[in-house]
Amino acid sequence: xxxxxxxxxxxxxxxxxxxxxxxxxxxxxxxxxxxxxxxxxxxxxxxxxxxxxxxxxxxxxxxxxxxxxxxxxxxxxxxxxxxxxxxxxxxxxx
Numbered sequence: 001x002x003x004x005x006x007x008x009x010x011x012x013x014x015x016x017x018x019x020x021x022x023x024x025x026x027x028x029x030x031x032x033x034x035x036x037x038x039x040x041x042x043x044x045x046x047x048x049x050x051x052x053x054x055x056x057x058x059x060x061x062x063x064x065x066x067x068x069x070x071x072x073x074x075x076x077x078x079x080x081x082x083x084x085x086x087x088x089x090x091x092x093x094x
Contacts (some may be wrong), residue, residue: 036077048081 001009007025011018032050035042042050057073081089 044082046082046084048079048085051078051080052076053078 003025007018007021010016010025011021014021032042036050036052039052041052044050052075055074055076058071060069060071061067062069
């Protein structure tokens, strides 16, 4: 599902104009990005959490040159689904 599909689906379910829904969806994404940039996690009860994960430094391999490289520690954005959401997916989707 693309962002346009999401906007169309929400607009059809709520009866709100697509342009208004698009503004809300865009605002939500900007808010999530800004919060994570400010080191603030977002917790949506029953859905999941947008968090920042810290990856430790590690050694990797450049297989084309057959050399070892050091990958520095870094942070990445991540989504962790709620337990109820995960269990719903596990039991429903086949």
